Structure formats: structure tokens, C-alpha cells
Amino acid sequence: MAQEAAETPAETPAAEQVEALDPADAAEASSEDVGPGAGAYTPMQPTPGKGMPVDGGLDVQQQYSPIGHQANSLHIGLVWVMAIISAFVLALFIWVILKYNRRANPVPSKTSHNTLIEVIWTVVPALVLLGIAVPSIGLLSAQYKSPPKDAITVKAIGYQWYWGYAYPDNGDFEVVSNMLTKEEADARGEPHQLAVDNRMVVPAGVPIRLQTTAADVIHSFAVPSLWFKLDAVPGRLNEKMLFIDEPGVYYGQCSELCGARHGYMPIAIEALPMDQYNAWVLAQGGSIAGAEEEGAEAEPAAAPAQEPESAEPGAPGAGAAPVAPTA
Numbered sequence: 244m245a246q247e248a249a250e251t252p253a254e255t256p257a258a259e260q261v262e263a264l265d266p267a268d269a270a271e272a273s274s275e276d277v278g279p280g281a282g283a284y285t286p287m288q289p290t291p292g293k294g295m296p297v298d299g300g301l302d303v304q305q306q307y308s309p310i311g312h313q314a315n316s317l318h319i320g321l322v323w324v325m326a327i328i329s330a331f332v333l334a335l336f337i338w339v340i341l342k343y344n345r346r347a348n349p350v351p352s353k354t355s356h357n358t359l360i361e362v363i364w365t366v367v368p369a370l371v372l373l374g375i376a377v378p379s380i381g382l383l384s385a386q387y388k389s390p391p392k393d394a395i396t397v398k399a400i401g402y403q404w405y406w407g408y409a410y411p412d413n414g415d416f417e418v419v420s421n422m423l424t425k426e427e428a429d430a431r432g433e434p435h436q437l438a439v440d441n442r443m444v445v446p447a448g449v450p451i452r453l454q455t456t457a458a459d460v461i462h463s464f465a466v467p468s469l470w471f472k473l474d475a476v477p478g479r480l481n482e483k484m485l486f487i488d489e490p491g492v493y494y495g496q497c498s499e500l501c502g503a504r505h506g507y508m509p510i511a512i513e514a515l516p517m518d519q520y521n522a523w524v525l526a527q528g529g530s531i532a533g534a535e536e537e538g539a540e541a542e543p544a545a546a547p548a549q550e551p552e553s554a555e556p557g558a559p560g561a562g563a564a565p566v567a568p569t570a
Contacts, residue, residue: 286442287490287492289432289433289491293468293491293492294469294494295434295492303315303467304467304468306468306469306470307469307488307493308469308470308486309486309488310386311468311469313381313385314386314470317378387483390451390482391450394450394451394452394484395412395452395532396410396452397445397451399464400455400475401457401459401462402457402458403459403460403501404497404501404503405419405508406439406497406510408441410524410527413529414529416528416529418441418443420439420442422438422439423435423438437511438494438509439510442512442513444512444520445487445513445514446514446515446517446520447487447488447514447516448486448489448516451484452484453484454482455474455475455480455482456476456478456480457476461476461477462475462499463497465496465498466493466510467495468493468494469495471485474499487514490515490516491513492513493512493514494512495512496509
């Protein structure tokens, strides 16, 4: 590691990492507390409908993580299972009404039981539940699989009522994230009540050790399009692996009722290619892990610039990632 001060969770006990938080200091934090060079950074333009809710949506959001793909496949399979069972029960109900009503069956049956039917309606539901349990347990196990040792650590800290994102592997700087007003969100072309002034920037295509904690009350870090949800509890450090398939902007919200402004704690994750993520880190005054071993210079890079993808001259492309300008 290039920096000795930024210890990984394996080197520093979770309790010591939580104790390092000072709620009294964090409570007065604002968007002005980001690292040097943050003002020169150009945020990625989000792609409409990607990583965000859509009007009239009837299903879960499209997924952009391996866990999300696995969970979505199980979700679709369970919907079909429920549809088939519901159709069968409805058909059986209609058949009983038509065949065994008073008009068609004036002399009622005195049958008290049927062993075969009782065995069938006991064994078949048990087998269905067993068939659902196997992939469900596999999904639970995959969701809490420990991240690899070389995963990049990012810590999400819940405050009343905003988020802070610390980067212990990159110099241990912290970015404070507050919700934008409707006017500010509209000006940036982002969804209202989901857009923030400073996003949680992470690399795409690599494992991330996402840790959550809180400085005051229980919060919950949830991003639907990544199938990620993890509670942020004061005095506790929770951890899960996050893997984002491709660059983009992915929105979420605090999902634990945490007080009067609970609804004003949106989450915006900006996933970048690794080289652009490193440029962003340097722009914040951070450092690149392993830079000394690789002989890389840790001087602040030039501010990342957005690469247009739109056919209209000068217009930023939807989802165009910021790139470091070439010499």
C-alpha cells in the first residue's frame, strides 16, 4: 500500500474503525468539506432509465451486478411459479363450483376424507417449497460472500441526514453527499430527490469492500439496480462485497426510517473505469494504493473531462464517462 495510515479492515479491528468516527465533528459537515480538487471534477451524465426508477415501471429495476442478475433470475422464476399455482387453484375452484353446486348435485356427498388427495396436497407443496429454498439459500450465501483481500475499501457513513463516503485505501479522505434541490437536479439532468452534490465514486468491474456504519441512528444503504442493501448501525461496522458490471450512475436511498429528513438521504454511485477512478482519487487529494511499488507518481492529475458521445456538437453523451485529457 502506498499509504501506511490507511489500514485495511484486516489490519485494524472494526471497533477501532468505528471509534475513529467523531459524530460531533461530522454533524457540522457540508458539501464544502470534500477534498482539494473536487470542484474541478465533471460528474458523469446519467443514462435515462439506467440505475434509476422509471415512470410506470412494473418490475424491479434492470440489474448491473452479478448478485442482481442472480436475484433477478430467481425473482422471475418465482413469479412464474406463483402464476402457475394461482392458475391451477383458480381452475380447481371453478371446477368445484360448477360440478358440486346444489343444482348439479342435489344429494350432497358424505365423503369425510381421501388419503390419496391428502398425501398429494401435503407432498407437492413441500416439494415446491424445497425447490424454492435451494436457490434462495444459494442467493443468500452469494450476497454475503466475503470480498477478496485486494478489494478496494469504501466506507459509507450515515448521518442525520446525509451520507459521507470515506476511502481508507486511498488516503482516507471523506466526501460528504447532500441532496440537490429540484432546480439543481433539473439543471444537471438528474432525477429529483435522487441527485446529490457529491456522488460515491467507485471503480467498475472490480470487487469493492463496501462497509457501512452510522454516527447517530440506524440508516440503511440501498441501491435497487445493484441489488445491494446493508444497514448502517452506530458502533458497528457492517460489510458486503459490491461489484458493478459497467460504468454508469446508479441511484438509491436510505431505507431505514431515521428521522424527520429520512427522505432527504439519496444515494448516487458513479462507477468509472479504473484509470478514471484513479484520476478522480488524485483530484480529491488522495493517493493510489500500490503506487510506490509500481513507480507511479502520486501527483494530482488533471481534472477528469467528460467525453461527449452525443451527435449534437458540444453536448455531453448520456452516460459518457469522464476521462483524463491526453497530453
